[in-house]
Amino acid sequence: MTGVTQITLPALGGGLTVAGRVLWAATDAGAVRVEPETHSVSAAIAGVTNTSFDGSRLWAGGEHMLMELDPDSGDLLRQFALDYSAYYVAATPDAVWATDTLNSVVQRIDPSDGHVVATIKMPSKPKGTTTGEGSVWIACDGAAKVVRIDLATNRVVAEISVGSGPHNVAVGGGWVWVTNRHSSTLSKIDPATN
Numbered sequence: 001m002t003g004v005t006q007i008t009l010p011a012l013g014g015g016l017t018v019a020g021r022v023l024w025a026a027t028d029a030g031a032v033r034v035e036p037e038t039h040s041v042s043a044a045i046a047g048v049t050n051t052s053f054d055g056s057r058l059w060a061g062g063e064h065m066l067m068e069l070d071p072d073s074g075d076l077l078r079q080f081a082l083d084y085s086a087y088y089v090a091a092t093p094d095a096v097w098a099t100d101t102l103n104s105v106v107q108r109i110d111p112s113d114g115h116v117v118a119t120i121k122m123p124s125k126p127k128g129t130t131t132g133e134g135s136v137w138i139a140c141d142g143a144a145k146v147v148r149i150d151l152a153t154n155r156v157v158a159e160i161s162v163g164s165g166p167h168n169v170a171v172g173g174g175w176v177w178v179t180n181r182h183s184s185t186l187s188k189i190d191p192a193t194n
Contacts, residue, residue, distance in 0.1 A: 007039050015088075015128075015168070019053040019071035026050050031060055033074045042074060052130075054091035057111070061086030061098055066109060080114030088129040090136060092151065097136050099129045106138055106147075108154055118154035122147055128178075132171025133191040139166035139178055146178050146189065158194040162187035 011029035018024075023034040030044035031051050047062040051069075058071035063085045068078040084107070086098035095117070096109045104126060108118040124142025131137070135157070136149040146166055148158040163180025166187070170177045176189040 005039060007034060007041060009041060010044050015050050017051040017053050017058070019051075019058050022072060024051045024053075024058065024071075024074075030062075031074075045069070045074060049085075049087045050089050052089045052091040052096070054093050054096075054111075056093070057091065059089050059091045059096050059111070061089035066096060066098060066114065068111070078114075080109070088127055088138075090129040090131045092131050095151070097129055097131065097149075099126045099138060101125055101127060106136065106149070120149060120154060120156060123159065128166070128168040130169050130171055133176065135191070137169045137171060137176055139169045141165050141167055141181075144180075146176070146187070148191075148194065160189055160194050162189075 009027050011027040014026040016025055025032050030046040031048035032044050033042040048060040049062045051060045058069045060067040060069055064082050066080045066086050084100040087101050088099040090097045096111050099106045104122045106120050107116050110117050123140040123145055126138045126140045128139040134151055138147045144164050146160045146162055150157050162178050163183035163185040165180050165182030166178045167181045168179045176191055178187040
């Protein structure tokens with residue numbers, strides 16, 4: 001026994017979000033709920049390109065929409081129509097950060113009513129977006145940079161050069177980690193010094 005279980009997804013998989021004891025996987029067919037004990041995979045929620053869990057709520061972004069889903073069942077709780085596509089999302093209890101790759105901006109959205117609190121211009125092709133260390137971190141694929149935005153002020157506090165094609169970003173263990181697709185590298189950023 002290897003300790004590894006392969007679970008078939010309905011399409012090419014992308015971002016992963018753990019919401020309590022449930023795993024959500026973004027696929028090319030939409031977001032699916034994966035039950036860790038039984039390995040069952042739900043039907044895809046079409047149009048969802050990325051998800052984020054703020055500790056109690058599951059947020060899903062996609063073409064011209066932002067949705068709040070029940071983190072256990074995937075039931076739609078609320079949906080906000082957007083005039084842009086939120087291909088990547090990151091959530092905190094008081095904000096949802098929606099990254100619009102096509103227009104190179106990230107928008108801070110009030111989760112209580114869906115209105116845009118702030119719009120921050122990004123370098124070329126912002127993609128992976130996450131929160132941690134008091135900041136929002138956005139991997140900008142076309143600029144080979146990670147942009148750091150202060151959660152309290154909504155201001156860019158650093159643009160950090162990384163490898164070519166930064167795509168996914170994660171915060172944990174006191175570090176910020178970034179995968180760089182074009183250079184096949186992983187960047188490790190110290191948030192104390194950028």
